[in-house]
Amino acid sequence: MGRRRFLQAGVGALGLAPLVATGTHAAWTRTPGAPFSNYGQPAASESGVIRWISANADVPGNGVSWTPLQDLVGTLTPAGLHFERHHNGVPRIDPALHTLTLHGRDARATRWTVAKLLRYPLVSRQLFIECGGNSNSGWLQEPPQAAVGWLHGLVSCSEWSGVPLSLLLEEAGVARRHGWLIAEGSDAFGLHMSLPLEKAFDDCFIGLYQNGERLRPENGYPMRLIVPGWEGVLHVKWLTRLEVADVPAMSRNETARYTELLPGGRARQFSFFMEAKSLITRPTLGDALAPGDYVDIAGIAWSGRGRIRRVEVSVDAGRSWQDAELQSPVLPLCFTRFRRPWRWDGRRAVLQSRATDATGYVQPAREALLAARGRWGYFHYNAVVSWAVDEDGFISHVYV
């Protein structure tokens, strides 16, 4: 993309035009640099790359913060920019006092301290986590105008490391794989969710590290459940209790919320998988193009079912599609980057991306999603997203 986001450029233009300083003549080559730091921080000039927060004014700890997808490149999200969804704030947990207890049907009740869990074999996987409510502004009648991260940034991707849950289940003597596991967090909401025991045995783990370091408090320190490919709310943060049961708890967040009302009045429940989705992250709303500009249409795709097989890009509102290049490695249940070079000819264009995953599932058009799921589904919105480039080169979010 040829230009800085125009908002940023606009702010810069208000100041004095800087002298061009190049190579060894620049001012910073004439004075010793800053000393070492115990924990590195982003460059001061990148201070605008932040999570945006939307929270309940009456309950400041109930809300979300969005990953600025439009500012990030690569497949891993910096821990400090990982999206947040808390229901009643981030607890300040003393790891010396925190424990995980596993009990219930078939289980010999067992408790682990954090220090003990850190001594288990730790597996590492690069995995996306997406909130079931991500992209839900797509249900609105009019397209909201915001950069891609502020509409779709309740998804992030990290390398998570932790203890395979199967080890703990086996240690507690849980033999039957059929049933449910109820996971509970140690926060002021006491969030608890039920997940199938099959999944718990299959690939879930107790996440202790994120991108190589211990979890951030807002991501569940000292431990969270990792449920690869399944909706974010199941990745219970500040995990403290696991109960084996024959039936789900039917908690508030698996009945009244995180369920999808369909036309006709029935609802989907336990829609665990996050189906394939892709987003163009650049260019995005706030960018301005000039006729003749070379534009690297790029973005991310992911699927809770496995690998991304294909991403197609359209610049004519879906009338024609071209394959985008996928950047390797293409890992299952992980962000996959795609790009498609394009030259803007100065005429109105509508940019779209469409993902296909390893199952052959194709990301649906918005019209098809609404036809099947109505207006009140709220969760699991994964339709194709459209960005119009107008004759002046400005980008806006549109429905087609």
Add this chain to the structure above:
Amino acid sequence: MAPVVPASCLRGPSPWLVALLVLLVSPGHLRLAGAVSTEATKGETPVPALGERLDPEAIARLPQTIFPDGRGLPSGSGTVQQGALLYSRLCVQCHGPDGRGGSAPELAGGRSPLAGDYPDQNIGNWWPYATTLFDFIRRAMPMFAPGSLSDAECYALTAWLLERNGLWPQDMPLDAAGLGALHMPNRDGFDSQWPDRGPAHP
């Protein structure tokens, strides 16, 4: 002043450090570290088993999950009138008069059908289980003081909210038996997507 690495460490590992690392990565280190007698093996491979078994007293103290059939509900009871008073003190500022919604969701009132253009997803119209209501109030409400309500107060608030939704009589105290037996109007309105049948289109 920030801690810095001593210069001696930059020269390369000392023999003592090497010995310590060998000790730590050797298969026997779990035992050396002195933790437990519950270590197990799976064939030739050592398997960590570092958890502490809970005794019956500790198990009895564990939180009880409340299940939709009423299992796990505590003893005690509460009345609609007590619930109304509690609601006016603790809940109305967010959930609005009569549970009609405010900065927090609508709990009662609207009766627009789920199949209609503007469905009311409140307790009476939408929630499949009444046990969920008691559980959620007890663990999370009020949000400025979660966990502060007694079981009796949770029954009272649940009774009042059910009464506002036309699901509980005004003059009957609510308890575990009553709550577990209550059949909510939308009880059968949900279709489980598990076991998985593959991607939903769309």
